[in-house]
Amino acid sequence: MRAAIFDAPFALRMANAARPEPGPGEALVRVTAAGLCAGDLYIYTGKNPYVSYPRIGCHEIAGVVAGYGPNAAGPAIGARVVVDPFVGCGRCYPCRVGKRNCCAELAIVGVHREGGFAEYVTAPAGNLNLVPEGLTDFEAAFAEPVAIGVQACRHGMVTDADAVLVLGAGPIGLAVVEVARARGARVYATDLSEARLGIAADLGATSVAGGEGLLERVLALTNGEGMPVVMEATGAVSAMQATMALVAAGGRIVILGLVRQGLGVTLPGLDFTRKEATILGSRASVDCFPEALDLLASGRIRYPQIASRFPLSDAPAVFRSLADNPLALHKAVFAPEAE
Numbered sequence: 624m625r626a627a628i629f630d631a632p633f634a635l636r637m638a639n640a641a642r643p644e645p646g647p648g649e650a651l652v653r654v655t656a657a658g659l660c661a662g663d664l665y666i667y668t669g670k671n672p673y674v675s676y677p678r679i680g681c682h683e684i685a686g687v688v689a690g691y692g693p694n695a696a697g698p699a700i701g702a703r704v705v706v707d708p709f710v711g712c713g714r715c716y717p718c719r720v721g722k723r724n725c726c727a728e729l730a731i732v733g734v735h736r737e738g739g740f741a742e743y744v745t746a747p748a749g750n751l752n753l754v755p756e757g758l759t760d761f762e763a764a765f766a767e768p769v770a771i772g773v774q775a776c777r778h779g780m781v782t783d784a785d786a787v788l789v790l791g792a793g794p795i796g797l798a799v800v801e802v803a804r805a806r807g808a809r810v811y812a813t814d815l816s817e818a819r820l821g822i823a824a825d826l827g828a829t830s831v832a833g834g835e836g837l838l839e840r841v842l843a844l845t846n847g848e849g850m851p852v853v854m855e856a857t858g859a860v861s862a863m864q865a866t867m868a869l870v871a872a873g874g875r876i877v878i879l880g881l882v883r884q885g886l887g888v889t890l891p892g893l894d895f896t897r898k899e900a901t902i903l904g905s906r907a908s909v910d911c912f913p914e915a916l917d918l919l920a921s922g923r924i925r926y927p928q929i930a931s932r933f934p935l936s937d938a939p940a941v942f943r944s945l946a947d948n949p950l951a952l953h954k955a956v957f958a959p960e961a962e
Contacts, residue, residue, distance in 0.1 A: 625959065626741035627938040629678045632669025633946065635939045640679070643737060643745045645692035650748040652706060656764035657739040658683030658930075659941070659955040661794060666734070667942045672884065674734050681957075682708035682732050684739035684746075685754065685763040697748035705766040706739070707750040707912050708732035724907045740938060742959045752912040755920040762919055762927045764956050769924055770911035771795055771879065772802035777911070778903045779852045779877045783807025788841060788850040788869060789828070791857035792819035794954055795879060798926060799854050800828045805923040808852070811844065813837060818950060822929055841869050848872075855880050863888045872898045879905045930954035 626640040645651045663680045665671040674680075684706040688698050698704055710730040711723025718726050732738050732746055754763045776799065781787055785808040789796050792814035803810045804827045812823035813831040820830040831840055841850060849871035855863055858880030866876045867890050882888060894900070908915075918924045933941055935957045944951050 624742035625935065626679050627935055627957075629666050629674075629676055629680055631676050633667065635667060635942050637936055637939065640741060642743050645690060645695065645745045647693045648695045648747055648749075649692040649745045650688055650695060650697055650751055651690040651692075652684065652686040652704060652744050652746065652751070653689040654684055654686040654739045654742060654744055654959050655760040656685040657681045657935070657957045657959065658764040658767070659957065660768070662734065664942065664945055664949070668946055671734065673731075678734075679737040679739075679741050680733045681739035682706075682734065683764050683767040684708070684732070684744060685760045685766070686739075686744070688751065689743065691748060692745075695748040697751050698753055703754040703760065703763070704751040705754060705763050705912060705916065706732060706744065706746045707752060707770075708738070708746070708767065709907055709909070710736075710747055710750065722909060724909050740935060740957065740959075752916060755916055758916065758920045761930075761932065761956055761958075763916065765919060765924070765927050765930075766912055766915045767908075768794055768798040769802065769915035769919060769926060770908035771905075772798035772800075773911040773914045773918070774908040775799050775854055775877050775879055775905045776802045776806060778905045779854065779875045781806050781808050781852055785809070785851045786811065786845065787852040787854060788813065788831070789823075789854045789856060790862045790866070791855070791880065792816070792823040792828075793856065796854070796856035797823060797826060797929070799856055799879070800826055801924045801926050802918065803852075803854075804828065805918055811841075811850070816950060819953075822953060826925055826929075837865065838868050845871065850874065852877070858882055860886055860888055864890060866902075867891055867894045867898065867900065870898065870900045872900070874898070874900050876900055876902045877905050878902065930956050933957050935959045
């Protein structure tokens, strides 16, 4: 099969690779759409500490069931599916309490095991989710980032009574914008990039200029109260430190952004008690794909409209372009069948 293979940082090539064989309990999926995530760009630039090279990346995968390994059961052969890429051990405490995304032995498709930048990929049969009728494979490939937005909004208990501030209008921040808006919340997005703020506005958020003066602008929008829900999706220490000032008393803070290993975040201690705000981390998603797919199928999520489509053979050039300018392209989806 044809595959895009990361050999080392800044070394991505198209090559022939052996078609994977599904092991016990696994499914073989013929890939029809493969989304490019910031995590894939980190693999390309050598900033992902969990990957080993060579590796076939991509964890945003839509496709068709092509077969099963021993003792595996799932959707019928030929069924259209998306792959939940998070594979837990099933034995540790997080797995036992339904948080396999926090498993100590977590194996992510496209990071710890081969991913979807190829014609075929394997995954546990239980990680397949059926694609609703009327949803294209291209649209279905957005289920993974939208599921991250679903999990964040569940943690933040977002309802139509809330105002939500999303810090960071990158791909994940925009997924949060979309899901919060679909729940009926008033959504505000802030970023240092005017281009990203423009996209957030196109998706229904009210844009708030980032940087110096953000707190004053947020207080002006909320009659001095702060935001009921603050979603941090940048991974920047400064943004995380700002969340406690930005949130309303009794509000909720959800941290999605990944701070670089070894960096600490200082928060004002008194406000933990004075504001009684809830602070929750949100890592990827668990059991959120069905809701994400339903939202996409309903048309309430317009996220796919901001993406560009490419044949998989264009992957090396697309990654080179994004490494030089991360804002050159907001979202890319590759089609292995378009070779």
